[in-house]
Amino acid sequence: MNPTLHAADIRRPRDLVLAVEDRPVGRLGRLVRHGLTAAGRSWAAGNRVLVAIPVALITAITLASVFAPMGRYLVPLLVAAPASTATFASARFTAVIALCSSAAMLVVDVHDRPLNPLMPPIQVIALLLASGFFIAVRVLHDRNLSELTQVRAVSEAAQRVLLRPLPHRIGSLRVASVYRTAAAHALVGGDLYAAARTSGATRFLIGDARGKGLPAIDDASALLGAFREAAHRNATLPDLAATLESSVRRHLAHIAETDLEGNERFTTALIVEIPDAADIVRMVSCGHPAPLLEQQGAVRALRAHRPAPPLGLGSLAPGAYHVDSAPFHVGDTLLLYTDGIIEARNASGAFYPVSDRVATCVCPWIWHRPHRLLRHILHDVQTYVGGRLDDDLAMVAIQRTSSPAITKERKSSPPQSGLEAAQ
Numbered sequence: 421m422n423p424t425l426h427a428a429d430i431r432r433p434r435d436l437v438l439a440v441e442d443r444p445v446g447r448l449g450r451l452v453r454h455g456l457t458a459a460g461r462s463w464a465a466g467n468r469v470l471v472a473i474p475v476a477l478i479t480a481i482t483l484a485s486v487f488a489p490m491g492r493y494l495v496p497l498l499v500a501a502p503a504s505t506a507t508f509a510s511a512r513f514t515a516v517i518a519l520c521s522s523a524a525m526l527v528v529d530v531h532d533r534p535l536n537p538l539m540p541p542i543q544v545i546a547l548l549l550a551s552g553f554f555i556a557v558r559v560l561h562d563r564n565l566s567e568l569t570q571v572r573a574v575s576e577a578a579q580r581v582l583l584r585p586l587p588h589r590i591g592s593l594r595v596a597s598v599y600r601t602a603a604a605h606a607l608v609g610g611d612l613y614a615a616a617r618t619s620g621a622t623r624f625l626i627g628d629a630r631g632k633g634l635p636a637i638d639d640a641s642a643l644l645g646a647f648r649e650a651a652h653r654n655a656t657l658p659d660l661a662a663t664l665e666s667s668v669r670r671h672l673a674h675i676a677e678t679d680l681e682g683n684e685r686f687t688t689a690l691i692v693e694i695p696d697a698a699d700i701v702r703m704v705s706c707g708h709p710a711p712l713l714e715q716q717g718a719v720r721a722l723r724a725h726r727p728a729p730p731l732g733l734g735s736l737a738p739g740a741y742h743v744d745s746a747p748f749h750v751g752d753t754l755l756l757y758t759d760g761i762i763e764a765r766n767a768s769g770a771f772y773p774v775s776d777r778v779a780t781c782v783c784p785w786i787w788h789r790p791h792r793l794l795r796h797i798l799h800d801v802q803t804y805v806g807g808r809l810d811d812d813l814a815m816v817a818i819q820r821t822s823s824p825a826i827t828k829e830r831k832s833s834p835p836q837s838g839l840e841a842a843q
Contacts, residue, residue: 486531590622591696639668705728717784750822756780758813761797
């Protein structure tokens with residue numbers, strides 16, 4: 421059995437490393453190795469240019485000390501070469517530069533023939549002692565940097581496992597997604613999205629867990645796991661919503677045993693279903709912002725007539741969840757998003773008017789290219805707020821590319837041989 425990495429297991433960076441080391445090498449291991457390799461290559465490529473700095477310092481100071489008037493007073497500046505090298509190069513290379521600086525110092529002292537014969541060895545010893553300090557600092561820095569790089573690579577890989585990227589195509593749908601977190605160096609926050617392909621439809625989930633940091637990631641991870649399992653077992657959206665409510669309640673009850681605020685946590689969610697055999701989209705809203713639907717250049721919000729409370733605060737009865745539906749034809753595009761969009765504020769404190777902005781600032785043809793649509797909206801939001809997001813943000817764009825009749829015909833038609841296909 422292949423163990424699963426849960427956000428609840430991640431409390432400290434060391435816990436994250438141990439959690440991954442205890443699991444067999446698979447997709448997570450490959451992601452970690454790829455991240456470490458890419459980081460190492462990037463670091464090495466950038467430092468090749470810096471190698472010339474200490475060499476140029478040694479050359480310039482040596483020539484100035486030999487040929488310039490009163491240049492012998494510049495000899496102590498040779499310590500700048502190993503000092504600057506230690507800021508970007510390895511301890512071994514710093515030691516090489518320190519020896520070269522010492523040799524250059526001896527060359528200058530031999531050329532100047534100082535009156536005090538003890539002065540050259542004293543200067544060289546002082547330079548070597550200072551270089552030894554720089555090297556020791558570099559060794560400690562490299563050790564900490566190596567551990568930080570490994571922890572960051574493992575952390576990024578674990579976050580990608582928690583929030584899997586959506587495929588570009590699911591059945592007759594073209595899909596695009598984007599995710600941005602408010603926390604620096606984080607790939608996943610409290611926002612979430614997922615997709616599941618069932619026998620007769622494609623189901624999507626987008627949500628926003630209350631709070632930030634590890635508690636929000638923990639709640640998002642629990643809901644994602646529940647959706648991926650329950651989406652295939654429940655025939656209707658109300659049944660699926662009730663199952664997710666039950667899963668979230670069990671998760672929060674477990675959290676409440678150790679966290680006093682566990683009972684106050686909840687997750688807004690929107691569950692969407694697009695059948696293969698009908699030009700329609702169905703949805704159940706659990707306190708989530710209304711999605712936007714573009715049809716023939718017109719954009720409108722699909723508001724729920726009877727939205728349910730957020731997951732964790734709702735009902736366990738399927739009858740408490742109302743299904744809203746709308747036509748969804750070929751070429752139509754559905755935009756799902758979290759409240760990180762509508763709660764983004766500009767310098768004057770005004771909220772981002774998503775409906776107005778996408779209706780007036782987005783060219784109609786961009787709606788037929790989901791990836792460009794999301795990039796455009798994300799850029800517009802960042803420009804609106806001045807470049808800094810205060811909350812996590814997630815968006816999913818879904819476009820139908822073929823009619824249900826064609827999709828159904830392709831599924832029912834027997835596979836053709838190469839000769840039949842050619843004919």
